[in-house]
Amino acid sequence: MQSDFSRMVPWTLALGMFVIGTTSLSILGVGPALTRDLATAPGAAGWLVTAFAATFAIAAPIAQFTLGRWVSPRHLIVAGTVVLTASLIWTALAAEFSSLLVARVAAALGGALIAPTSAALAIASVPGDRRGAVLAIVFAGFTLATVGGVPIATWLTLLFGWRGAMVAIAVAALLFLLLALLFLPAAGKAANGPAADEPRSVGLWTPAIVLLATLGMLAAQFAVYALMGELLGQHFGVSDAALPLAILLFGIFGVAGNAAAGFLSDRVGAGVLVWSSIASLAVLLLIMNADLGAFAGSLVLAGCAFAGTLFVAPQQSRLVALVPQDRHALILALNSSASYLGIAVGSGLASSLAIDVGLHILPIAAFVVLALTGAINLLAGTAQP
Structure with missing residues (x-):
């Protein structure tokens, strides 16, 4: 115990x-x-x-x-x-x-x-x-x-x-x-099995592809999240008075997605959850192009938060399963870097497109980035031994 x-x-x-x-x-x-x-x-x-x-x-x-x-x-x-x-x-x-x-x-x-x-x-x-x-x-x-x-x-x-x-x-x-x-313990020694259980080396190619999928997933999300307030108010028609409630709903769904990831990741497998996250986010981004109105638009955007946070824990589980334990911290550091780079790319894309084209293009742009991410994730799956 x-x-x-x-x-x-x-x-x-x-x-x-x-x-x-x-x-x-x-x-x-x-x-x-x-x-x-x-x-x-x-x-x-x-x-x-x-x-x-x-x-x-x-x-x-x-x-x-x-x-x-x-x-x-x-x-x-x-x-x-x-x-x-x-x-x-x-x-x-x-x-x-x-x-x-x-x-x-x-x-x-x-x-x-x-x-x-x-x-x-x-x-x-x-x-x-x-x-x-x-x-x-x-x-x-x-x-x-x-x-x-x-x-x-x-x-x-x-x-x-x-x-x-x-x-x-x-x-x-x-x-x-x-x-x-x-x-915190004085030393972080492994409790997850002997050296014989360590994964076989898969080289650099597979982890690099998985990290690229992290970057793409975060970029797709922040292509919408970066201008969430403007999207809710101007695109879906959420009033100023209701905007804090819509953002609160977004937060609640995000926390729920993370909790669901923790509950399901070790039960259904990390790969299944990653694909569930990508697929559900893709569907929600397509729905966002419809004339939804304030309530439905807020609900769909909150659903994006659930789908997005469903990705985080299983993606990291996939990464640490690819490398020996003495490289876990390094691969997770690279994943953090990929996440921040994805946030920067997605936010920059959102700002540029909103100025040059309009807010309505953001869900479409996010879907395109997500489709590329899905292709990268498929490549990562075929590259694993």
């Missing part, structure tokens, strides 16, 4: 993922107040998002390839949390935009140490047939941050100003640091 302390490990790591996710997305909520306070152009806040995403995408695999070989998971997570907390305090005290930009880079470096290490530590603490469930718990924190990080940051900004919002996130990071010191 698991001890109470070992049961707390995935939940502690979930809090860390929530802090990272909220840190990365909080600028979307505090951006207007921040740029006014620092007398900076409104569009400058976008550079803060880009700086975090680009730094994280580059730093995560490099950190695992270098430090991950010599430093224990507990020490990597603690060090990353110290850096993240300090960067959030630095952000709250920044007097110039350039200083704020450097603080965002530092925050991404801290997050790059925490996120992939957390996933690898979590799956090393349970038998192999529970990987999907424990990954779903850990990434529930990031899912909650994805759907709730911006509203939380916006609400905190209204109460305490944007600097107060940063301090509040720093307090959450400090709480995670304390829990990490209390509950």
Whole structure:
């Protein structure tokens, strides 16, 4: 039986993922107040998002390839949390935009140490047939941050100003640091079978294709999510008063999709869930092209959140099944990088198409990207031994 302390490990790591996710997305909520306070152009806040995403995408695999070989998971997570907390305090005290930009880079470096290490530590603490469930718990924190990080940051900004919002996130990071010191094991040794059970080497080709599918899936989703508010209001006709409820519904469905992934991943298989996610999202994107109205449009978009989060845990289970345990942290770091690159690609595509063509084209563009992702995923399946 698991001890109470070992049961707390995935939940502690979930809090860390929530802090990272909220840190990365909080600028979307505090951006207007921040740029006014620092007398900076409104569009400058976008550079803060880009700086975090680009730094994280580059730093995560490099950190695992270098430090991950010599430093224990507990020490990597603690060090990353110290850096993240300090960067959030630095952000709250920044007097110039350039200083704020450097603080965002530092925050991404801290997050790059925490996120992939957390996933690898979590799956090393349970038998192999529970990987999907424990990954779903850990990434529930990031899912909650994805759907709730911006509203939380916006609400905190209204109460305490944007600097107060940063301090509040720093307090959450400090709480995670304390829990990490209390509950995380001193060494992340495997509990999922002897070396004889390790997968045979499949080289670089198959993992690379699976990672490309991650990038495509996130790009397809954020081709719609990036302008979710505008899509709901202008395309589906959701009123300003009902918009928060529509976004809340989106968040609830996203959390439900992550929970379903945790429950089903180890029961029906990771591959089945990945294809279910892609297929259901494709159907919903096609339905979005119909004249739905406010309620149906909100419901379909919320369904996209369910289908999208259904993908995360099983996709990571597929990846770690392709490589030996000593490479789990590295492959999960690369998956995190692919996710952030996908978010950047999808968001950029959405902004460009909305300006040049109109909001109505976004579901079509997302479907095209998703179709390419399906083809890539099919190729990954045929490449596996």
